[in-house]
Amino acid sequence: MPVQPEQSIIKALAYFDIFNYPLTQEEIISFLDQQMGLDDVAPALQRLVAEKRIFRLGNFYSLQQDHALRTRRTTGNHNAELLLTVGYKVGGFLYQFPFVRGIGISGSLSKNFADQDTDIDFFIITSANRLWIARTLMHLFKKLTFITGHQHWFCMNYFIDEAALRIEEQNIFTAIEITTLIPVCGNGTMDAFFKTNNWTACYLPNNNFPKSSLIMIRHPWYKKAAEWMLNNRLGNILDNYLMKLTTRRWLQKEQQGRLNMKGERMSLRSGKHFSKPDPSYLQKRILDMYKQKVDLVIDPASSVLTSFSG
Template identity: 50%
Template sequence: MQNRLNPLTHKNLSEIKESILATLAYFDMFNYPLTRAEVYLFLRNKFNYELFGDAIKCLVDNGIIYQFDKFYTLSKDHYIVVRRLEGNQKAAELMRIAEKVGSLLIKFPYVRGIAISGSLSKNFADAGSDVDLFIITEKNRLWIARTIMHCFKKLTFLVNKEHLFCMNYYIDMQQLEIPEKNIYTAIEIGTLIPLQGDIVFEKFYAANTWTRKFLPNKNMRISSAMPAKNNFLKMMFEGIFSFYPGNVLDNILMKITTNRWLKKTGLKRLNDHGNVLSLLTDKHFAKPNPKNFQGNLLSKYEYKVSDLLLKHESDLLH
């Protein structure tokens, strides 16, 4: 019997198709195919799961998207599925190392929470992958914590392990909300894998409930974080630099680091990915300048989605 859909269902089906294409378009920029569950998880709107299943099947049947085994993609190239499977296996190996790194770094003064970010948090790694880390520090002590941690990282260069300590995004407990509210930051927050500091990450996710606007089906992963434990040396150091001495030192270190990075940016030094080195600094955060990689990626994504929807406009209405 022919399945007769009322006009409202037709409208909903069209919206679901657009949302599916927008989701696949985002991950297509990273050559990363998704399972059906992952597509649904990263949809930008909430939809009935049965209608979602009809919509994704329709897109495959019409040759708008492609299905290889359990994976869906905009690309007709089966190799990206092979690439993903190999990347997932490599990520599982690197994840075990990242957990040890997190257990070590949480012992540093004023560090309150550590999470895996970047490609590893999306369960992908290759031979050149880094362990990217998202760090939450005590309020007004970010720069002391960051300076000590980066002095330690200098030592890792001696044993060629610096790629395991890419501490590139810091915030403190006074400013947990991420100000850039877009699909990129929502996905980055939604895919974080907290390693240490379960209570701190509960507060972090509570401060960033705006991500539900972009990812209404995505639940945050607090359960993966271990409770942060203090040790004697950490407590002793923090006691020495409490109150006024710590405030002065933190401000001095912020100014030194800010000036050093401004020089790097002025000289247009490039990182390993070919982007100009640029760090945004403030009393409560230290992070890569979003105008660089993030801004370029969002522009590329918006163009890709609009081009995709325009190309398949007539198909989406059926």
């Protein structure tokens, strides 16, 4: 198929426009849905700016002609640098829990942005068939962090184990989340995760996986001891029990329409090898917003007709 840089550029900007986040030229290239380089992108950007289909805000590009977005982004990038130093230390600490095999930083912080409300979100890989033991121990510890007011440093939202490294939902949302994930600890597990999810190249062919060096931490004696005691039939029974107990409690929360501290609906999709936010909520909402924005910007007439026919 012929390269269409203008449409690909608009799609990349449209996704991050959902979050009011303008992109640099280099970032645009990395988030394109077609494989192309600077020779294609630079002149296309100039044409789009000249036609006022997109706007240049200093070193950034956006669908909005709002220079406050540039200030917001630069401030957010500075805040992220400071918060990431905390994130690496917290990730190194979490890696010492039993059966934890990989730690990554996700969410807005992994996109190099933080404001006063930003949490440190962690993506966690555990040993096969021990996810629920690891998750329970980590969340019991998190309850203690409310005493000191540091609970926002320990947002452990997404767990998978080594038996299920491949992400089930494959779309632009999960592709961006995976390729922007910042590896913290792993000793090979994070590399295996990225290789298993190389399907992201279908959505982001220009995007290389993170090159950040991991914090290499040896497993402490108490982690080894706990794993030795539970690498048996008792561990299997306990892991299954904790999975059923947690799933039952979260189902009650969903039925009650409980909201988290950010006012978002609480949801959990769980199984033997994973524990993650239900994709039918936030993920679906972002994908729907993205589609609407792309339709509106690329083909406004079609978008209007669709809204009338709906």
